[in-house]
Amino acid sequence: MAVNRAWAAEGLRSFSNRPRPVPTRFWVISLASIFILALLFIGHTSDSLPSIPGLNKEPEKAQPPPPTPESNDPPKGPAKNYDPEEFDLDENGLKIWAPPHMDALVHGVHASDGVKRKPTYPLDPFPQTPMTSPVQDNRPRPWLGAVICSAWDIKRRMLIRYTWMKMFKDVPMDQRFVISNPGPDWRAVIQQENATFGDMIVLDHLHEDDFTANTVKTVEFYRWLSDKSPVKYEFVSKMDTDLWVNARAYWDRQLLPRLDVVKSADGNTVTGYKANVNHTTIGQFYYDNYHRTAFPHGAIYTVTWDIVNLLPKLQDKHHIIAGEDVTMAWLLIKGHQKVTMAILTQEEKFEFDHKDTRPGERTPWARKGTDVTSSWHAMYGSEILAIHQLKKDDDWLMVAECFDERGIKEMPPYPEKEPEDKGEKPGYPRPFWTQIPNDFWETDVDGTLLCNGIWKLEPGVGRDMKKKPKGE
Ligand SMILES: *[C@@H]1O[C@H](CO)[C@@H](O)[C@H](O)[C@H]1NC(C)=O
Numbered sequence: 416m417a418v419n420r421a422w423a424a425e426g427l428r429s430f431s432n433r434p435r436p437v438p439t440r441f442w443v444i445s446l447a448s449i450f451i452l453a454l455l456f457i458g459h460t461s462d463s464l465p466s467i468p469g470l471n472k473e474p475e476k477a478q479p480p481p482p483t484p485e486s487n488d489p490p491k492g493p494a495k496n497y498d499p500e501e502f503d504l505d506e507n508g509l510k511i512w513a514p515p516h517m518d519a520l521v522h523g524v525h526a527s528d529g530v531k532r533k534p535t536y537p538l539d540p541f542p543q544t545p546m547t548s549p550v551q552d553n554r555p556r557p558w559l560g561a562v563i564c565s566a567w568d569i570k571r572r573m574l575i576r577y578t579w580m581k582m583f584k585d586v587p588m589d590q591r592f593v594i595s596n597p598g599p600d601w602r603a604v605i606q607q608e609n610a611t612f613g614d615m616i617v618l619d620h621l622h623e624d625d626f627t628a629n630t631v632k633t634v635e636f637y638r639w640l641s642d643k644s645p646v647k648y649e650f651v652s653k654m655d656t657d658l659w660v661n662a663r664a665y666w667d668r669q670l671l672p673r674l675d676v677v678k679s680a681d682g683n684t685v686t687g688y689k690a691n692v693n694h695t696t697i698g699q700f701y702y703d704n705y706h707r708t709a710f711p712h713g714a715i716y717t718v719t720w721d722i723v724n725l726l727p728k729l730q731d732k733h734h735i736i737a738g739e740d741v742t743m744a745w746l747l748i749k750g751h752q753k754v755t756m757a758i759l760t761q762e763e764k765f766e767f768d769h770k771d772t773r774p775g776e777r778t779p780w781a782r783k784g785t786d787v788t789s790s791w792h793a794m795y796g797s798e799i800l801a802i803h804q805l806k807k808d809d810d811w812l813m814v815a816e817c818f819d820e821r822g823i824k825e826m827p828p829y830p831e832k833e834p835e836d837k838g839e840k841p842g843y844p845r846p847f848w849t850q851i852p853n854d855f856w857e858t859d860v861d862g863t864l865l866c867n868g869i870w871k872l873e874p875g876v877g878r879d880m881k882k883k884p885k886g887e
């Protein structure tokens with residue numbers, strides 16, 4: 416297994432080269448490698464090893480910041496520009512929206528082509544394999560944190576389990592990984608993995624492939640929750656595998672204020688939580704110029720349980736095939752639904768930019784003069800809730816060291832004399848929501864701002880995504 420060798424070698428290399436030893440990191444890597452080997456061994460004791468998709472691939476390179484929108488190809492097909500004259504108005508004078516007429520693009524593949532792909536293995540029902548020794552814990556958990564990942568991405572799952580999930584285990588969140596049907600070759604391995612950790616949700620009516628993962632997987636996950644989940648959650652967060660989440664702060668600042676706490680008669684024990692909002696999503700507002708649609712950025716967004724129930728119903732009616740986050744917006748547009756959009760700022764959720772780290776230091780902290788209003792920067796301050804684009808294990812572990820179970824550690828002071836900066840400079844691109852066209856914005860009957868006909872900003876929040884102080 417080339418990958419395990421490379422991985423262990425990386426751990427050893429970093430162990431010997433660096434001046435200070437990093438035992439945690441070394442042990443996480445070693446333990447995870449051993450675990451993967453053990454799983455593969457258990458899964459395939461008799462047969463010779465089949466070819467294993469995914470694990471033999473080169474590790475994914477960190478992606479460069481997205482191109483500036485002007486350099487995007489112009490939309491193909493009959494997509495029309497929104498012209499205010501073209502809108503019919505409802506009884507309140509608000510525009511009646513429809514998704515643009517176009518063949519959606521999903522990571523470079525046209526949806527009309529993507530749906531024609533042929534399955535490479537049969538979709539047999541996936542047998543449930545409960546955890547062998549489950550931990551008894553009856554605390555109410557109103558929050559589901561679900562990492563959407565590919566079945567064969569075991570290595571990343573181990574890294575996530577042993578870092579933020581373990582660190583923030585006191586937060587009342589159920590932690591799950593959502594995979595599609597991995598096919599017969601992988602069945603035994605995944606069964607063994609769930610028997611050990613008990614944290615897998617298998618959507619066995621879906622193929623494990625990129626196109627499915629990037630289009631219908633989230634809505635089908637909501638369908639699974641709606642139809643089969645043993646627990647009804649108040650909030651469900653969907654997360655990517657390259658996202659670090661400060662679950663402690665996310666719970667304290669974003670979720671707890673939106674929950675009413677239910678206590679036992681003597682007032683001493685929390686017996687439950689009930690959301691005090693409905694039809695709400697929490698996320699980073701994003702605009703996709705190509706599909707001319709506004710939506711919460713897909714790396715992490717959180718929805719209330721009524722949205723979990725609603726989206727699969729809308730999908731049964733409208734059958735949208737588009738990027739996972741565009742799909743959500745188009746379904747809501749077609750269903751004429753208005754959803755409250757609670758905004759995460761660029762300081763709270765951002766794309767990790769290596770070029771913005773401190774020159775000469777091996778830390779994820781930002782250099783002097785960083786710009787936290789940009790969507791791409793390094794770590795700064797104490798507001799951080801989620802960090803995206805941590806595709807490299809090195810970056811992931813570096814970030815992990817800046818947190819403990821109470822959340823983010825204090826930012827270390829800048830060095831007295833900064834070393835010379837020989838590397839590439841950060842570009843600090845503007846957030847995508849700044850490109851939302853003027854005619855996307857309307858004022859709803861209750862005075863809140865409405866975008867794209869579906870996203871209602873919270874009362875007092877302006878087009879700059881900031882909450883206006885009272886009286887302004
Ligand atoms: C995984 O384990 C959990 C906990 O025992 C169980 O509830 C769930 O059904 C299992 N899932 C699968 C796909 O086996």
Ligand SMILES: *[C@@H]1O[C@H](CO)[C@@H](O)[C@H](O)[C@H]1NC(C)=O
Nearest residue numbers: 689690691692693694720721
């Ligand atoms: C949200 O909607 C559900 C039913 O869809 C209802 O039971 C609940 O009370 C509502 N919550 C709020 C805060 O309105």
